[in-house]
Amino acid sequence: xxxxxxxxxxxMGFIYALVAVGLTLTxxxxxxxxxxxxxxLMVGMxxxxxxxxxxxxxxxxxxxxxxxxxxxxxxxxxxxVIKRVLGGSGLTxxxxxxxxxxxxxxxxxxxxxxxxxxxxxxxxxxxxxxLGNVILGLPQVVAAVGSIIxxxxxxYFINKTKTGKAIQATALNRDTALLMGIDTDKIFAITFGxxxxxxxxxxxxxxxxxxxxxxxxxxxxxxxxxIVAMGGLGNIKGALYAGLIIGLTEALGGFFxxxxxxxxxxxxxxxxxxxxxxxGLFGW
Amino acid sequence: MxxxxxxxxxxxxxxxxxxxxxxxxxxxxxxVLLLIFATLGEAWxxxxxFAGQTSFGHAAFFGIGAYASSVLFYRFNISPWIGMFVGxxxxxxxAAIISYPCFRLKDSYFAIATLAVAEIIxxxxxxxxxxxxxxxxxxxxxxxxxxxxxxxxxxxxxxxxALGLFAIVIxxxxxxENSKIGFYLKAIRExxxxxxxxxxxxxxxxxxxxxxxxxxxxxxxxxxxxxxLYIDPFxxxxxxxxIKIVLLTVLGGIGNIYGPIIGAAILIPLSETTRIVxxxxxxxxxxxxxxxxxxxxxxxxxxxxxGLVQKIVNNIKKQKVGEGKVxxxx
Amino acid sequence: xxxxxxxxxxxxxxxSLVANENVSFTIHDNEIVSxxxxxxxxxxxxxxxxxxxxxxxxxxxTYMDKxxxxxxxxxxxxxxxxxxxxxxxxxxxxxxxxNIMTGAFLHTKKRIESQKIAEEVMELTDLTRKKNIKGGSLxxxxxxxxxxxRALATRxxxxxxxxxxxxxxxxxxxxxxNLCLKLKDSGLSLLIVEHIMEAIMPISDNIVVLNAGKKIxxxxxxxxxxxxxxxxxxxxxKYHAKSKKH
Numbered sequence: 001x002x003x004x005x006x007x008x009x010x011x012m013g014f015i016y017a018l019v020a021v022g023l024t025l026t027x028x029x030x031x032x033x034x035x036x037x038x039x040x041l042m043v044g045m046x047x048x049x050x051x052x053x054x055x056x057x058x059x060x061x062x063x064x065x066x067x068x069x070x071x072x073x074x075x076x077x078x079x080x081v082i083k084r085v086l087g088g089s090g091l092t093x094x095x096x097x098x099x100x101x102x103x104x105x106x107x108x109x110x111x112x113x114x115x116x117x118x119x120x121x122x123x124x125x126x127x128x129x130x131l132g133n134v135i136l137g138l139p140q141v142v143a144a145v146g147s148i149i150x151x152x153x154x155x156y157f158i159n160k161t162k163t164g165k166a167i168q169a170t171a172l173n174r175d176t177a178l179l180m181g182i183d184t185d186k187i188f189a190i191t192f193g194x195x196x197x198x199x200x201x202x203x204x205x206x207x208x209x210x211x212x213x214x215x216x217x218x219x220x221x222x223x224x225x226x227i228v229a230m231g232g233l234g235n236i237k238g239a240l241y242a243g244l245i246i247g248l249t250e251a252l253g254g255f256f257x258x259x260x261x262x263x264x265x266x267x268x269x270x271x272x273x274x275x276x277x278x279x280g281l282f283g284w
Numbered sequence: 285m286x287x288x289x290x291x292x293x294x295x296x297x298x299x300x301x302x303x304x305x306x307x308x309x310x311x312x313x314x315x316v317l318l319l320i321f322a323t324l325g326e327a328w329x330x331x332x333x334f335a336g337q338t339s340f341g342h343a344a345f346f347g348i349g350a351y352a353s354s355v356l357f358y359r360f361n362i363s364p365w366i367g368m369f370v371g372x373x374x375x376x377x378x379a380a381i382i383s384y385p386c387f388r389l390k391d392s393y394f395a396i397a398t399l400a401v402a403e404i405i406x407x408x409x410x411x412x413x414x415x416x417x418x419x420x421x422x423x424x425x426x427x428x429x430x431x432x433x434x435x436x437x438x439x440x441x442x443x444x445x446a447l448g449l450f451a452i453v454i455x456x457x458x459x460x461e462n463s464k465i466g467f468y469l470k471a472i473r474e475x476x477x478x479x480x481x482x483x484x485x486x487x488x489x490x491x492x493x494x495x496x497x498x499x500x501x502x503x504x505x506x507x508x509x510x511x512x513l514y515i516d517p518f519x520x521x522x523x524x525x526x527i528k529i530v531l532l533t534v535l536g537g538i539g540n541i542y543g544p545i546i547g548a549a550i551l552i553p554l555s556e557t558t559r560i561v562x563x564x565x566x567x568x569x570x571x572x573x574x575x576x577x578x579x580x581x582x583x584x585x586x587x588x589x590x591g592l593v594q595k596i597v598n599n600i601k602k603q604k605v606g607e608g609k610v611x612x613x614x
Numbered sequence: 615x616x617x618x619x620x621x622x623x624x625x626x627x628x629x630s631l632v633a634n635e636n637v638s639f640t641i642h643d644n645e646i647v648s649x650x651x652x653x654x655x656x657x658x659x660x661x662x663x664x665x666x667x668x669x670x671x672x673x674x675x676t677y678m679d680k681x682x683x684x685x686x687x688x689x690x691x692x693x694x695x696x697x698x699x700x701x702x703x704x705x706x707x708x709x710x711x712x713n714i715m716t717g718a719f720l721h722t723k724k725r726i727e728s729q730k731i732a733e734e735v736m737e738l739t740d741l742t743r744k745k746n747i748k749g750g751s752l753x754x755x756x757x758x759x760x761x762x763x764r765a766l767a768t769r770x771x772x773x774x775x776x777x778x779x780x781x782x783x784x785x786x787x788x789x790x791x792n793l794c795l796k797l798k799d800s801g802l803s804l805l806i807v808e809h810i811m812e813a814i815m816p817i818s819d820n821i822v823v824l825n826a827g828k829k830i831x832x833x834x835x836x837x838x839x840x841x842x843x844x845x846x847x848x849x850x851x852k853y854h855a856k857s858k859k860h
Binding site: 033035085089090091092093094095096098102104105108110226233258260261263267270271275278279280 | 571
């Protein structure tokens, strides 16, 4: 039974990690606390939903579409809003992203109504994988595997590609990067886009087993904040490990203490970890 | 400082006269909420505006204040006036306890820690039967009485209570800003290292700021509960509530004692009117417009409304100086 | 003269890097001591060890017979030792007067008294005319002045200045030199880290030379300028050999 709980926790942990990787990018590189991150996830989920409803495209197949849609949304939000608040204090940026969050959430409510929606009859729906005593839902397994792949792609992109290295340089020192001939404005736009791509993919992966509604991103963004801070701002590896820790904490806490306490435990774990490592697990 | 006190008194008298001119209930309602949230903003301003430590968890102190008085009245029929102080003591206690571990953290790590604390407190209240858990508490309706802090026939008593509280809090903030503790908090905000080098025990001063801020937020919480007469964890302890406090202060002008009242004077009527005019259908269009307005302020007026006012005042001053020069030249 | 600050065998390590190794010297009452040495010699690290920003790995700092090793920086300041920073840290959103008042609040709770102290200090440091300018909009010279003034306002017994003359022109350096002498006359002791020899030599009573974390010489200025070790540290062995031939 415990093994079952741990497995579920790990699967969820990988999904959390992907959402957090997106958030840690903008937070670490641009020093923007993006309160609209959860709403970008929600856009990803709705994209998958409408692809399925209107064109019968399975969520699995619409991953590239929703990734692209939210990538473009990220770039657009950067160009329209984030760009203007970059130089100011962190709280101004917070004000802007909070405004964005409100706008997107209520736009979704206006367009799609506040009702819960589900994707029924996707390829993975209701299928299970049995490994001895452990039964895993196929949607969760697929989502976890998808999250791992997407996270690896992001790690490859950041560490191996020229753009990725430019992003790292910009994160270390914006002014020096500019002097070195890096177009920081373009880098920021791409970073915001990639951050969106992460939740775009995560949204499609989650859409087959989570209800889709305007507020569906909110909870994940709070959890993602905790994961990012726990892993160390801007640290992708940190986000991955912290994501797993949070996933496990949530699953085990829900099992042993009751579901009403699982999130309290998640936040408590953050407070404990951060006492030992005040700049996150991998912070420096 | 004397000049400040004079303008504060003018401000408070002006607000006191307003409801006597505009007598509609909905106006009074907006004014009560506005004053409660301005009070919260003032309280938050102490720890974040003055001391520079971003708290995303002030909903917790607000909620503790609301719950303390409500539970005492609901369970033991104890006057909310007593509950108000019990709440403030509890909130101050929680603030003191979390201060030491949280103030070891810097910037975003601190902000997320305050958010985590508020979320934990919310979970505790949700699953705590003695305070009716997730169902929340409906306060028993009693006859209008100052002792029970309930007035069902008119909103005016609430309004003047809220104004009284706001006045006390803004005077406290003004006092803090102009005294040793205010200077020290601002030094901590500007540079931790400088503060320590000139003899400031930063942890202690940040803790004082947090404790004062928490107690004042709790006072506002009690008043809010008595006004709404119903509380539950989901309306009090949410991140949205914490952010609303942040939002109105940043909107008005952070670190300035007039910031929260200006911010609240824009935000609260705006959200109430958009809700009444456009809302009710659940279409979300009211909050959409609201979101856009918030974005516009962040993009084009990052120092808040007070920044805009200061810019205009400076320009006028400059023009006057310029004119003076022209005269002497001729 | 009676000794007031005693640095006894201070060693500071960062991992395997030794920044200070067994450094010892004494500051006496009413004396200007200068700490010189090439870049990376460990001068600022020593400053941080004395003022509690670092806890030294080993050794002892004694102030008037009180062991203050590893004290917090604010307690060190309350005792009477205040330092400035090499990279100036002006409180940007506060005016010059407010910057200095913040320091002055150390010994008083009253705003009026702190304002009075600030006025005296501003007079001394030639900042009175600029008292209403925000810290962030000052020129670098004035920022350095505010840095010194804010430290002075805490009424220290020992003032520690970390490269407060770097980047100033000749007249401005003269001003700071005069200020240092004036402070000495008023009864303070000063510990100065500085690169500009022309400024340091005339005003110092005693000079301590650090190189690669170790103390290589100590003595009055006239002795230090002739010291072989010091010339070697500053100019390198090759030049040293040349200078010997003459």
